[in-house]
Amino acid sequence: MQQILTYTFLVLYSVTILGIVLVIITDNRNPLKTLPWIIVLVLAPVVGLVFYFFFGQNLSKQRIISRRMRKRITLQLEEAEHAAGPEIPKAYRPLARLLRTTSHAVPLYGSRITPYTDGSSKMEALLGEIARARHHIHLQYYIFCDDETGRRLRDALVEKARQGVHVRILYDDVGCSGVRKSFFEGMRREGIEVHAFLHVKFPRFTSKVNYRNHRKIVVIDGRVGFIGGMNIADRYVRGTEWGSWRDTHFRIEGSGVAGLQVAFLSDWSATTKRHVSGSEYFPAAQRYTDNILQIVAGGPLGKWRALLQADSYAVANARRRVWIQTPYYLPSDVLNTALQTAALGGIDVRLMLPARSDSRLIDLASHSYLDDMMRAGVKILFYEPGFLHSKLLIIDDGLTVIGSANMDFRSFEHNFEVNAFIYDAEFTSRMSAIFSDDAARCHAVTPGEWFRRPRRRRWAESFMRVFSPLM
Structure with a gap:
């Protein structure tokens, strides 16, 4: 009897492995991604099966956010009263068309954008806008900590909820895994709607643990929004034990807020299965400047990787400079090659890392x-x-890309991210000045210095590179 059970198990196990291999092959992924999974599953089936369950499944064909709902929400943006503006500069029209085709990113005109380069000033600006809220407050963060910074924001939101303002919060279930559930339950008891995006629940949703919502979005009354790299935690305000926390966040006023509203409401609909609509969420926008921007919500769903394609296209078509700030540089081959090609062609390519x-x-x-x-x-x-x-990301003198996405596999392939592509010489000049100010605090590495680093260090780097797509 035991022998029969053993044979039965081996047959079922083999069929399972072969079935997963067949699924991987028929997904038509990049062969450089397909082959390693097949090798791991064949040579180390137990470990490979566990890793594939958590990190290997392809969400691109799933309908976490339905196209119909996304189109319905985007239609509200297109129907809102936003004044027409100047044409997108000729050099960037193909890029703008690419973004509209891959992510339904509508060009929006005349926004006022205020940058914040430290967490303290950003938090004070955010709390000030929350205090002025009259109808709704929408927040979405990857990390929302139960610390002094998180509790300050929580208390401000509770106060507005008591005044009758609609407060809706989305947080990432993995990003907030260390936060006590009582922190969010307390807000729910005060009438705030709080939901976790892609709740991780074993075993049904554990396969989605690798796909996280990394967006940082705030929309208040449809008139002002925030986007950028800062989460809600003390370290973004106070820094770390070994140094300051240098980050960038932005307040947007004007029509650009509608793009953030679409991104939030799409995620809200996907998470709660409830559609929020009405003209009060897309009010007529005042025109502050002559700039043009597109809010691009990138993610692992669908065929296209809008942020990766757009950044690679912008770099490949740069004529003077490409300046980048990113905490992590784990690029796809396409982007990596584009940056190297630009530098070889005489473009001023600068990469700033911590x-x-x-x-x-x-x-x-x-x-x-x-x-x-x-x-x-x-x-x-x-x-x-x-x-x-x-x-x-700064391209030449007229394009700046800001938002939540890092220059890494996770942001481009697995995470739900949101970036703003801004076509404006004046804003690009302002951000270039900030970049240059940061550069004065940097160590510029020379090739001679870099290639003298210890061989043991190089071996460690090469080993960890193998795991880049999982980081």
Whole structure:
């Protein structure tokens, strides 16, 4: 009897492995991604099966956010009274069309954008806008901690809920895994609607643990919004034990807020299965400037990877400079090649990274990509005063990309992210000045210095590079 059970188990197990291999093959993924999964499943089936269950499944064909609902919400934006503006500069029209085709990103005109380069000023600005809220407050954060910063925001939201303002909160279930449930339950008891995005529940939803919502969005009364790299936690305000926390966040006023509203309401609908609509969520927008922007919600759903494609296209078509700030550099081959090609072609390519990040393992993997960047002529800058968590891409003199996405596999392939593509020379000049100010606090690494690092370090970097897609 035991022998029969053993044979039965082996047959079922083999069929399961072969079935998963068949699924991987028929997904038509990049062969460089398909082959490693097949090798792991065949040579180490137990470990491979566990890893595939958590990290390997492809969500692109699933309908977590239905196209019909997304179109319905976007239609509210298009029907809102937003004044027409100047045409997108000719050099960026193909990029704008690409973003509209892949992510339904509508060009929005005349927004006023205020940058914040430290957590304290951003929090004070956010709390000030919350105090002025009259109808609704929408918040979405990857991390929402139960610490002094989180409790200050919670108390401000509770006060507004008691005044009759509709408060809706989305948080990421993995990003907030260390937060006590009582923190969110307390807000629910005060009438605040609080939900976890892609709730991780074993075993049904554990396969989605690798797909997280990394967006940071605030929309208040449809008139002002916030986007950027800062979460809600003390470290974004106070820094770390070993240095300051250098980050960038933005307040948007005007028509650009409607783009943030679409991104939030799409996620809200997907999470709660309830549709929020009405003209009060898309009020007529005042025109403050001559800029044009597109709010792009990128994610693992559907065929296209809008943020990766757009960044790669923008880099490939740069004519003068490409300046980047990112806490992690774990790029796809397409983006990595585009940056090296630009540098080889004489474009001023600068990559600013933290001298020390919040993860030693990610540091090692990131640094493995820098050898070829150096050889191509990319200028590598290591920010020294603390942890650089800012996400910024500057192309030439007229395009700036800001938002939540890092330059890494996770942001481009697995996470739900939101970026703003801003076509405006004046704003690009302002952000270039901030970049240059940060550069003065950086150590510019020379090739001679870089290639003298210990061989043991290089081996460690090469080893960790293998795991880059999982970081």
